[in-house]
Amino acid sequence: MPSSNLVIANESDDGFWRDDSGKSLHVSASDLERHAYCPLSWSLAREGKTGRGQAIDKGRIKHAEIHRKVENFKQKQNDLRRALVIWSWWFTIVVMFITDAIIFTTISDDRTPIDISRYLSILSVIWLVAGLLAIYLPWRKWINLPIEKSQELQDLKNLDDVAIPRTLQPYGFIGGWKQGGRVEAGFLMGATIFGLHAIGLVWADNKEQAGFILVTVAMIWTLLASWQLQRALLADNALEVARINAGLDEKTDVAYSDDEATAGLLLDNLSGLRGRPDQIVIVDGEFIPVEQKTGKIPDKPHKSHKMQLLAYLHLVESTTGRKPPYGVLKYGSENLHTIDWDEDNKHLLFSATKEIQRLMVQGGAERNHNRKGKCQSCSRRYACNSSLV
Structure with a gap:
């Protein structure tokens, strides 16, 4: 390795070079x-020798296609959640109308439907004003309301702006300034329900007629709600198609997908490790890194691919504070x-990390094999003086 690529650092008591x-480092x-494949290939990469070959170009295209499929799955997943939330709201309105209709037809009262309509109109206006004020004013900040956070998801979200978005009131939401959450949605929903009740009762001459109007509105x-449920079912079908296309298991959620352009890095300052896995999925509540590999399918995972995945496992653990039980090579x-x-x-990961750091300081990377086939497949053999082919 040329001396210009060497860095100045010292080995610490824990074996890492700082x-x-x-x-x-x-x-x-x-x-x-790269180092597990061949230390010389890693050294050439540090010198700026980029990989060449059709396999690399095809791999980039394939990775972009995989990312597109995973992103499509995430979008369909969010569409389904949103459709189900809207359907649940509308179905709640139906239940309330039917309940009110039963009450109107079974309970006697001296008040006329017009009187009740006036009261409901006033309530509707009050709830509407309260909802609008709650949307435009940062009242949560004024009363020091605790902000709901998920540090684990937030750390992973630094990788990707669309990591597990919540349909309503995302983590870190403070409201105000034209932003609304669950409370604001409740106010507006209440205003809508009271207003619809008031409108329906205007044309009622008696309680029986009021009950009939409420049943009609409920229908x-x-x-x-049935139309919205159909949309939810269509979204569920689209989600299933997207899941199959992305090659994901049925109970798998996606926390992050790497597009190699906008994604950030997971960092561990203690060891110096950094990287960004192709995907991080959630299986049984655990964050599982997934590394996608294109090209020829081996009988067992290559050591170089295993080392890369081990780095992601450590980075997920150091970032979230939760130890993933395993990672997936696909x-x-x-x-x-x-x-x-x-x-x-x-131990295998840290030993390799420390060896790479040592080579960054002292140099001396050498070929670690005598296999011509490995040199033949190396994308940097054009710049390697120790190639066997």
Whole structure:
């Protein structure tokens, strides 16, 4: 390795190499993959020798296609959630109308439907004004209302702006300034219900007629709710198609997908590791990193790919504070391999990380194999003086 690529750092007591400011030398998950494949390939990459070959170009195109499918799955998932929330609101209105109709026809009272309509109109206006004020004024901040947060999801969200968006009132929501949450939605929904009741009772001459009007309105809302339910079912069908296209399991949620353009990095300052997995999915409440590999499907995972996934496992744990039980290497659409995140693999990861940091300081990277086929497949053999082919 040329001396111009060497860095100044010292080995710390924990074995990691740190510069004069105490920061660990950065080692990416891609560094670990290249080094495990061949230290010379890693060294050439540090010198600026980019990989060449049709396989690399095809791999980039394939990764972009995978990301598009996963993003489509996430969008369909959000569409379904939104449709179900709207349907549940509309169905609630139907239940309330039917309940009111029963009350009007069974309870005697001296008040006429017009009197009740006036009261409901006043309530509707009050709730509407309260809802609008709640939307335009940051009242949560004024009363120091605790902000609902999820640090684990927020840390992962730094990778991707669309990580598990909530349909209503996302994490960190403070409201005000034309933003509304669950409270504001409740006010506006109440204003709508009171207003519809008031309008329906205007034309009622007696309680029986008022009950009939409420039942009629309930039937109309039932038709609207049925239409919304149909939309939800169509969204569910579209979600299933998107899930199959993305190659995801039925009970899998996607927390993050890497597009190599807007995604950020997971960082671990202690070890210097950094990287961004292809996807982070949620399985049984656990964050599971997934690394997609294109090209020829091997009988068992390559060591270089395993090292890359181990880096992502550590980064997910250090970021969220929760230890993932395993990670997934995915070759093609159905060939899956799980890599356990245990003490042996953690030791393997840290040993490789420290060795790469040592080479960054001292140099001396050498070819670690005598396989011509490996050199033949290397995308940097054009710049390698130790190639076997």
